[in-house]
Amino acid sequence: MLVFLAQLIIIGDPLYSIRYLLREAAVYAPTQIPIIIKTLVYRFLLFLLVCFLLWFRLVPAARLNTFIGFLVVSSLASSTGMTISQGLAPYHIGFNYGEDGMQELVQYLHRKVKKGDIIVATDDISHRLGLSSKAYLDYSIWHDTEAMRRYLQEPKVSALVISITANTIEQLRAIRQDSKLAEILQNHFEYRHIGTYRVWTKIKTVAASARQLCPRMQTLAYKNCFTQRR
Numbered sequence: 210m211l212v213f214l215a216q217l218i219i220i221g222d223p224l225y226s227i228r229y230l231l232r233e234a235a236v237y238a239p240t241q242i243p244i245i246i247k248t249l250v251y252r253f254l255l256f257l258l259v260c261f262l263l264w265f266r267l268v269p270a271a272r273l274n275t276f277i278g279f280l281v282v283s284s285l286a287s288s289t290g291m292t293i294s295q296g297l298a299p300y301h302i303g304f305n306y307g308e309d310g311m312q313e314l315v316q317y318l319h320r321k322v323k324k325g326d327i328i329v330a331t332d333d334i335s336h337r338l339g340l341s342s343k344a345y346l347d348y349s350i351w352h353d354t355e356a357m358r359r360y361l362q363e364p365k366v367s368a369l370v371i372s373i374t375a376n377t378i379e380q381l382r383a384i385r386q387d388s389k390l391a392e393i394l395q396n397h398f399e400y401r402h403i404g405t406y407r408v409w410t411k412i413k414t415v416a417a418s419a420r421q422l423c424p425r426m427q428t429l430a431y432k433n434c435f436t437q438r439r
Contacts, residue, residue, distance in 0.1 A: 219256050222294045222302075223249060229300070229307025229405070233373045236381045300405075301374070308374040310404015311337065317403060321410040322367050329360060330370035351380045354387040361393055369398065369409040 226249055234241040301308040315337045322328060328335065329350070350356050360366055371381060384390060394400070398409035 219259070220252050220291070222291060222298060223253075224295075224302075225298065225300065225307055229374065232378055235378050236373060236385065305333070305372075305374040308372065308405050310406055314370070314403045314406050314408065317401065317408065318368060318370075318410075325365070326367040327363075327365045328368040328370060329357065329366060330368070331372075331375040333375065334370055351376065352383075354383050354390050357384070358387070358390050358393055361390075362397075367411045369394070370406055372406045374405050 226245055230245050231242060234245060295302045299309060300306075301311070311334075314334070318328065318334075318338055322338065328338070328340070350360060361369060371384060373381060394409050397411055399412045401408045401410070
C-alpha cells in the first residue's frame with residue numbers, strides 16, 4: 210500500500226516527463242532540460258529510498274526469498290500506482306502521449322476553416338475535421354520549410370497546426386528557426402495556443418494590412434507564441 214502511494218505521489222507518470230516535457234523543452238526551452246532530468250532523478254531516488262526503508266522496517270531478518278517476494282509485490286503496487294496516475298491524467302496516454310486539447314482544437318478549426326479549405330496539419334487532425342483524403346498532406350512537407358512557405362501562401366490553405374505530441378523535434382525546430390516562414394505567419398496568420406497545439410489560421414486581407422502597421426509588435430508576438438502557455 211505504501212509503495213503504491215509512493216508511486217502515485219512521488220513519481221506519478223514519468224512517461225509524461227520523458228515523452229512530452231523533455232521533447233517540448235528541446236524545442237522551446239532547452240534550458241529547462243537539466244531541471245526536468247534532475248527532477249526525474251530525485252523523484253526516482255526518493256521512491257527507492259521509501260522502498261528500502263519499507264523493506265528494512267517490515268523484514269528485519271532479510272532473506273533472499275522474502276526479498277524477491279517483496280520486489281514482486283512492490284512492482285505490482287508501483288504498476289498499479291502508475292496506471293491510476295495515467296487514468297487520472299487530463300492528457301492523452303495513447304499514441305500521441307501527452308496530447309491535450311484536441312476537442313477544443315477541432316471546434317476552433319471548424320469555426321475558422323471553410324469547407325473546401327486545406328490545412329497544414331498531421332493526418333489525425335485532418336481526419337477529425339472530416340476532410341477528404343485529397344486534403345491530406347504529403348508528409349515530406351514537414352521536412353521542407355521552403356515548400357511549406359509556398360504551400361501556406363496558396364489561397365486554399367487556411368491553417369497551420371503543430372504540436373510536439375504529433376511532430377518531431379527536428380520538424381518543429383526547422384519551422385521555428387525559419388525567418389521567412391516567421392514573416393509569412395506574422396503577416397497573414399492569427400496565432401492561438403490550444404492545449405498542446407500551436408495554431409495559425411489565415412486572416413483576412415484587411416486585417417493582415419492592419420497588422421503590418423506595427424512590425425515590431427508582430428515580431429514580439431511571433432516570438433512569444435513559442436513560449437506562452439494557455
